[in-house]
Amino acid sequence: MFNRQKIADIIEQKRKTFIHVSDCIWDYAETRFEEIRSADLLCKTLEEEGFSVERGVGGMETAFIGSYGSGGPVVAILGEYDALSGLSQDRGIASHHPIKQGGNGHGCGHNLLGTGSLAAAVAVRHFMEENQIKGTIRYYGCPAEEGGSGKTIMVREGLFDDVDTAISWHPYSFNAVASVTNVANYQVYFKFKGKAAHAAGSPHLGRSALDALELMNIGANFLREHIIPEARLHYAITNSGGLAPNVVQAEAEVLYMVRAPELEQVDEIYHRVCKIARGAAMMTETEVDIIFDKGCSNLIPNRTLAAVMYDNYRKVGVPEFNEEEKAFARQIRTTMPEPDKKSILRMLSQLPVDKNLIQKIKEQELSTVLMPYINKTFRMTGSTDVGDVSWIVPTVQCAVNCFAMGTQLHSWQAVAQGGTSIGHKGMLHAGKVMAATAVDILLQPEVIDQAKAELKENLDGANYVCPIPTEIKPALSR
Numbered sequence: 055m056f057n058r059q060k061i062a063d064i065i066e067q068k069r070k071t072f073i074h075v076s077d078c079i080w081d082y083a084e085t086r087f088e089e090i091r092s093a094d095l096l097c098k099t100l101e102e103e104g105f106s107v108e109r110g111v112g113g114m115e116t117a118f119i120g121s122y123g124s125g126g127p128v129v130a131i132l133g134e135y136d137a138l139s140g141l142s143q144d145r146g147i148a149s150h151h152p153i154k155q156g157g158n159g160h161g162c163g164h165n166l167l168g169t170g171s172l173a174a175a176v177a178v179r180h181f182m183e184e185n186q187i188k189g190t191i192r193y194y195g196c197p198a199e200e201g202g203s204g205k206t207i208m209v210r211e212g213l214f215d216d217v218d219t220a221i222s223w224h225p226y227s228f229n230a231v232a233s234v235t236n237v238a239n240y241q242v243y244f245k246f247k248g249k250a251a252h253a254a255g256s257p258h259l260g261r262s263a264l265d266a267l268e269l270m271n272i273g274a275n276f277l278r279e280h281i282i283p284e285a286r287l288h289y290a291i292t293n294s295g296g297l298a299p300n301v302v303q304a305e306a307e308v309l310y311m312v313r314a315p316e317l318e319q320v321d322e323i324y325h326r327v328c329k330i331a332r333g334a335a336m337m338t339e340t341e342v343d344i345i346f347d348k349g350c351s352n353l354i355p356n357r358t359l360a361a362v363m364y365d366n367y368r369k370v371g372v373p374e375f376n377e378e379e380k381a382f383a384r385q386i387r388t389t390m391p392e393p394d395k396k397s398i399l400r401m402l403s404q405l406p407v408d409k410n411l412i413q414k415i416k417e418q419e420l421s422t423v424l425m426p427y428i429n430k431t432f433r434m435t436g437s438t439d440v441g442d443v444s445w446i447v448p449t450v451q452c453a454v455n456c457f458a459m460g461t462q463l464h465s466w467q468a469v470a471q472g473g474t475s476i477g478h479k480g481m482l483h484a485g486k487v488m489a490a491t492a493v494d495i496l497l498q499p500e501v502i503d504q505a506k507a508e509l510k511e512n513l514d515g516a517n518y519v520c521p522i523p524t525e526i527k528p529a530l531s532r
């Protein structure tokens with residue numbers, strides 16, 4: 055037994071610091087591998103709290119590890135702090151209002167994620183000291199979760215090799231610990247090179263890279279019908295070859311994402327997409343360069359750790375909100391289309407959840423329900439680089455309510471709320487749940503043994519293969 059209230063008190067005593075850090079990261083809104091100021095602020099705060107910090111780990115300037123204690127067990131708390139491009143939005147208002155047109159915004163709440171994890175690590179560190187608990191607590195500063203797979207590279211570089219357990223969380227519009235799994239993915243650039251010409255005077259002399267790109271996309275769209283239904287193909291045209299219609303485009307580039315439940319399935323679909331790209335190049339007498347950008351593995355849930363985290367979540371409780379916050383959440387909900395509002399309920403309808411509980415969730419603008427622990431693996435359609443950590447270290451995550459019910463991630467509504475007291479409350483609460491879970495694990499090394507045995511069983515003899523080849527170095531953009 056240990057005193058969870060003491061852990062919560064440590065976080066409450068430092069709440070101003072954590073809110074300041076979160077709001078600064080929200081303001082900086084730095085995207086993949088550019089999180090210089092965000093990482094620096096987290097590092098400085100860790101140093102002020104007595105952690106030794108190693109910066110620039112894994113060949114990434116904005117990756118770092120803060121460490122306190124010595125020897126085993128080693129518990130890692132994972133933090134993210136990258137924003138998304140094109141999601142600039144003012145905080146605390148219930149209408150779409152970008153601060154800067156085309157600017158960045160924290161649409162996935164990673165300002166909260168990184169700081170909630172910081173709060174957890176700081177609380178564990180002080181609790182360990184006060185109670186003379188053996189072991190090491192580390193904060194993993196993981197850059198570029200969005201589109202860069204910073205953790206995958208950190209795993210590849212061996213930075214998790216001596217870790218016994220990893221703990222993380224994500225802001226959502228509900229409270230839960232679930233045995234969810236996420237899908238694996240690859241992200242790859244296809245760069246077409248053609249030959250410029252006057253589009254009216256000598257089109258026969260030109261070879262259009264843009265034609266090739268469009269033909270590739272048509273091919274990929276036909277491919278969709280002939281891949282497994284769980285797979286997803288997305289693309290963004292990152293270079294359309296210029297703005298002049300009277301110039302045959304000499305270059306064009308498209309960025310593809312391929313997602314599927316297993317890495318092997320991703321790889322198989324990826325090779326079919328490559329064939330389509332080469333076919334498009336052949337049709338147009340252009341050339342294509344295929345440049346692998348990043349990938350991540352599917353998530354391996356760990357029920358042993360989930361049970362420990364759920365028990366701590368139940369004991370710590372859920373975040374509570376005041377009337378002003380509820381009124382703001384109601385305003386935010388008026389901006390959501392009906393299908394958005396119902397999305398969580400649709401997900402719940404697939405799970406064995408009590409009808410009365412669903413009714414309560416329906417009625418609340420800010421959920422105070424802790425979802426029942428469901429011992430059934432539920433597949434989310436998105437991906438996370440936490441997946442790669444989960445292949446080599448038993449890993450557990452929770453969801454903590456930081457947003458009005460139904461808020462979609464990667465939306466302006468998420469950005470607007472992530473800089474308010476609603477987000478702050480969820481973030482500090484996540485810190486308490488994670489810290490209590492970490493202490494519980496440090497005090498029961500046998501749980502780590504069980505979790506490791508479960509991971510081995512779940513992998514069923516499969517070895518971890520990093521989806522990002524060694525020769526691929528992290529890059530801002532290509």
Ligand SMILES: [Zn+2]
Pocket residue numbers: 162163164199224
């Ligand atoms: Zn996220």
